Amino acid sequence: MAIAKKDLLSLSDLSVDEIQEIFAVAREMKTVIAGEDKKHPVLRGRSVINLFYENSTRTRSSFEIAGKYLGADVVNISASSSSVTKGESLKDTAKTIDRLAPDVIIMRHGASGAHEVLAQNVKARVINAGDGAHQHPTQALLDMFTITEKKGSLEGLKIAIVGDILHSRVARSDVWGFRALGADVTLCAPPTLMPSHAADLGVTVTYDMNEAVKDADVIVMLRIQLERQKAGMFPSVREYAAFYCLTEERLALAKPDCLVMHPGPINRGIEISGEIADGVQSVIDEQVENGLAVRMALLSMMGGYQNDVN
Amino acid sequence: MMLIKNGLIVDPSQGLHEVQDIFVADGMIQKIGKDLVVEGAEIVDASGMIVMPGAVDMHVHLREPGDEHKETILTGVQAAIHGGFTSVACMPNTNPVADHEAVIESIMFKASKYGLADVYPIAAITKNLAGEEITEMGLLKRTGAVAFSDDGKTVQHTGVLRRAMDYSKMANALLISHCEDKELLGSGVMNEGIVSTELGLAGIPNEVEDLIIARDLAMAKLTGCRVHIAHVSTAGGVELVAKAKADGVKVTAETTPHHLLLTDEAVRGYDTNTKVNPPLRKEEDRLAVFEGLKKGIIDCVATDHAPHAQQEKEVEYAYAANGVVGLETAVPLIWTNFVKKGLLNEEEFVTIMSRRPAEILQIDKGTLQAGKMADILILNPDQEKTVEPQKFYSKGKNTPFGGMKLTGWPEMVIKAGKMVYRDEKLV
Missing domain, CATH: 3.40.50.1370 (Aspartate/ornithine carbamoyltransferase)
Known part of the structure; x- marks a missing residue:
């Protein structure tokens, strides 16, 4: 075909x-x-x-x-x-x-x-x-393919995408693809890194990461560009990590078999803990x-x- | 001598809306009346046509001096006549900036040689458009500057603006304000909304415009100066102008054909001919702007004719120059979309395209009264033609309206009593 x-x-x-x-x-x-x-x-x-x-x-x-x-x-x-x-x-x-x-x-x-x-x-x-x-359509394709391999399909899955949504082409492609295959998508970012009209994309929007990852089947973490801090988009890396890093405690809020994904390259300890990136729920290398x-x-x-x- | 026979004369300046004849001699309108007979006069048959005062565009960029690759005064006035405009006011963002008498004189001198549209230069409010020191408004006005504007540069410091507004009263000058908060604008390239979100382009919220409209209106109230708000594109802007007018502020306002006809949906596909400043807004804004025009809150249509070279537009959206050409499409666009559809009547059309801009600029145009210069637009209300950018006289072909079928095209244009356009070409 x-x-x-x-x-x-x-x-x-x-x-x-x-x-x-x-x-x-x-x-x-x-x-x-x-x-x-x-x-x-x-x-x-x-x-x-x-x-x-x-x-x-x-x-x-x-x-x-x-x-x-x-x-x-x-x-x-x-x-x-x-x-x-x-x-x-x-x-x-x-x-x-x-x-x-x-x-x-x-x-x-x-x-x-x-x-x-x-x-x-x-x-x-x-x-x-x-x-x-x-x-970034091929990133979305590989994300969807990876989820399909692990979960059978995307139908009815709860997927959280967390990070700098505003500047993310991955998020825009993922949102379209995940929804087209039947998933419910939640976007999570600090308000300064969330597009003004994100909710109109047919997704749930939250600034609270705990809420975003609760009962999630898949969590897609996005890389935070450190230059965004210099541009004043968020006050400090320390504060960003405090509220938007995928930690063991936050991952525990998701479903036990929740997949952890990241398009890479990752900032260990900033948007994702090193242990999780290397852990059993991570499919980053398979991506x-x-x-x-x-x-x-x-x-x-x-x-x-x-x-x-x- | 010329006798324009049997046209439907529409001239709100004398409450005229009737089939009559116009006798033109010595560059002036001599007489309007029924069944005029003048020995030896050339007969111009205007049967079935609309005969109106030449259109007046109070916001164009002629690019000369400095950016002659985009447009020259000659190609600009040719485009004006081709589009039915017999008078245009040109913005000062040339190189050098029109902040000195010498530049104003040079523009006026060149324009006068061509005998096409009259060109009324707008001088800068601040030297070199830098937003710091005010220009010699008195001398500039005496030389011929019809208004003052920093246009796209927008005076950012309110203290400087206050001084300019206060000082402008000495010369009874009109300040034209392109309202834009540059800091809030940031890297925005299109309207902020679902379309910018989907396209991944940095957005411009309405507040970029509304905040500065509110500021400028407050300052006009404080100082008592005359201010004109350029290209209003937001519902909030219309509301602010309405309130200021009700409060007695000396304010007038314009909008553009593109803001009246297009929304940010047109940006899908990244056509850089939809990149304008202020940006194309949402449908609710478009409707509010038209409503404002209909009610007279917005006084007139101006094109913000902004010619650019092909290579300045055939690039990535974020890198493309702002602006569209407008002189050669505005008349038929407004006619087709508003008059033909019954949303504006013929008087309103002539008012917004000719009469009001002339009044705002305080120039003796926009009228067919006896004794006035014979600047006349004879418009064909029904013949349909397609917008063909390659046939523009303007060097700029950057229009989002290419390929559109329109009616209400200029059939003939008479400037100072001389036939300058007929049979689809400049005479």
Whole structure:
């Protein structure tokens, strides 16, 4: 099965059926990854460009390895953060890269909506690896896949997302995906790090972490960027940790089999205690592995010969 | 000599709404009446057309001097005439800033050479728009500045504003206020709401505008100066202006076609031609702004014509320049969406597009009375045409209205008695 839309800019570009199909393919990819010969060359002769305007270790290497295991040629381009006044415009970069004839361009960019500019100027299919505070669809896919593997489905689950919701593209993609698969979502952050109209997203909003994690089936912790403190968004790291760190006491309020997730990289002792990150309820490491499987699935469905759109 | 025959003349300045003829000679309106006959006059057939005073836009950016890649005075006045505007007032955020007589003189001199729209420069309130020292308002006004504004820079220090407002009375000057609390604005790029939340773009709450409207109205009351609130976009702003007017504050206000017609929903898809300042608001604000216009709380429509080069808009949303062009779409947009739909009558249309802005600027325009300069817009009320940005005379093609089918386009434009636009081109 192919993906109907040319580009994956927002998780809502996928139908629920397509998401389930991605999960089915991802399960196959997990056996490939676990095998001795990891080459599964369905993308031989195809090329994938990783265009990263922001630093990224895990997402970029995950996409790179995914492409290589599938037999595609993968090129990484690190661009310094675009600015209007210096350097090449995104439009011109897009047009230039497109003439290298890639089949898929994967981009991360600091500005929300930047992928619209890219997609309008290239023939290649575009996958969003994160844009500003807007979307990070493959992170949401791997989160949903991980929960599905552990819990069977998301239907009726209570999922808490805790941390800097305001600046989080992961939260925006997760909210859409979790709800589309039937989960109840609670968002929790200090009020200064919560979008003004978060409740209109169809979620429960609370500033009280104890309330957020109570009886939760899944807790997704988000990384707090320490620069936010310097910008005056919260008074101190100490105070943040006191109210929004996932501690043993708080985790005890959730269901006993509650999963603990984090897109990484984690700040141990700030938003999550080291013991919990390493503990039995944590699936943080599995998220990384599932991320690779999901991205292989997605690339095989968006980049292969049999799956061309147009 | 020109005789405009059989048009429906709509001129609220003399309570006229009737099919009559207009005789124009020596650049002036000589006579209005039924079945006029003048030997040797060129006959202009205006049957089925609306004949009104040329539209007046009291808020445009002509970009010259300094940003000629965006617009020049020439392309700006060509765009004005193409859009039915025979008078425009241009904001001082040029380079150098219009804070000195020399810049005002240069703008007026260039504009006068073209014989297209009249250009009325607005001078800065503070030197270099820095918000610190007030400009030579007396000399600037004497040179030709029709009003004073720091526009998008907004005088942030209330003490400086008080001095400017007090001093402006010496020259009976009009201050135009773009109301924006820069500190509260922060990094905001669109209206704060569910759309900004979903798009992950930093939001601008209505209070960024409302707080400064409230401040400026309070200061206008204290000082007794004349203040005009630019591009009101919020329900709260309309309420504040209404209350100030009831309190006797010398305040007038404008809004724009885009704030009357679009909401933040238009930002979905990240089209940077929806990035304007103040931002496109919620539907309830849009409705309140229109209600305010209908009731006369908001006096007029101004376009905030803000041309930008393609490369300044074809970028990531947060990096894109603020503003849209408006001169070449405002007349048909307002006609189609409000007059055609019966929400405004023809008198109200002429009042908000021509008469009121002329009154606010205290310029002798917005009227077809005998003895006045013959600046006339002949508008075709029914013919439908599509907005084609590539055909704009303006260098700026940055409009969110491209492709829209509209009626009420200018058919002919007469400036100082001369036919300057007909058959879809400048003469």
